[in-house]
Amino acid sequence: MKKMLILSIFMLSAAFANTNKYTDKVVSLYLNKNDTKVQGRLLPTNPFTIVKTEGDKVLLRISGYVNPAAPSVLYFNNKQRIIVAAFSKNAPLKFKSRAKGSANNWGKATIEVWADKQEFANNNKxxxxxxxxxxMENCGMCHAVHKENEFTANQWPAQFRAMADRTGISKDDRWLVIEYLQKNARDFKKGK
Ligand code: HEC
Incomplete structure (x- = not known):
């Protein structure tokens, strides 16, 4: 009985370690645990995992695709500019793994970076x-709301930003809405 309990606790914690987490807000990222300088941002709705917690910091493992021409950005798939996490241009990033990739087939990469300890969601639904x-409530006030699939994933950020100041969408929620629009865009694919 006791053995089974220990075993199931063990299995449970192992399962937790690999469970995807999500944020609905932009999360500041640090390259080292004790850094005070923010070197990157994790954007809403994208999956990541928590490697460990130390004091008031958490180590996050984030995966994405890297365009060899712009290696400080992790994208959601291998060809569309849907940002998962973006770092300062000259940040000395140490990828855990990074496939080479090319200009039209970006390489898969994984990085571990620190964030302030906070609540994360278990899904992005x-x-x-x-x-x-x-x-729907903000972008359909003056004209009919534009369908999500009217624009491509690469077109949406500029279309949204051109109009965002005319709406009541708070600055904190803008990346959330952009990611939503990109992930429902005409040409959205999960990539490979
Ligand atoms: C306060 C009124 C208002 C709100 C709110 C508004 N729009 Fe607009 N929108 C306009 C007007 C007026 C135009 C006509 C072109 C212009 O004024 O720039 C327009 C044009 C557009 C166009 C067409 C641009 C083009 O190139 O033809 C798109 C797409 C668009 N809006 C999307 C949005 C989105 C997305 C939102 C929400 C973030 C939004 N609008 C919120 C007033 C608004």
Whole structure:
């Protein structure tokens, strides 16, 4: 009995370690645990895992695709500019792994970076639903709301930003809505 309990606790914690987490807000990233200088940002709705917690910091493992021409950005798939995490241009990034990739087939990469300890969500369904509501309620006030699939994933950020100041969407929620729009864009694919 006791053995089974220990075993199931062990299995449970192992499962937790690999569970995807999500944020609905932009999260500041640090390259080292004791850094005070923010070197990157993790954007809403993208999956990541928690490697460990130390004091008031958490080590996050983030995966994405890297365009060899712009190696300080992790993208959601291998060809669209849907940002998962973006770092300062000259940040000395140490990737855990990084496939070479090319200009039109970016390479898969994984990095571990630190963030302030905070609550993260276990899925992105609710935040995506909130993004949709924000979009529908704010972007259909003056004209008919534009369909998500009217634009490509690469076109949406500029289309959204050109209009965002005309809406009541708070600055904190803008990346959430952009990610929602990109992930429902005409040409959105998961990539490979
Ligand atoms: C306060 C009124 C208002 C709100 C709110 C508004 N728009 Fe617009 N939108 C306009 C007007 C007016 C135009 C016509 C072109 C212009 O004024 O730039 C326009 C044009 C557009 C166009 C067409 C641009 C083009 O190149 O033809 C798109 C796409 C668009 N809006 C998207 C959005 C999105 C997305 C939101 C929410 C973030 C939004 N709008 C919120 C007033 C608004």
């Amino acid at each position: 609710e935040m995506l639903a909130r993004a949709k509501t924000l979009y």
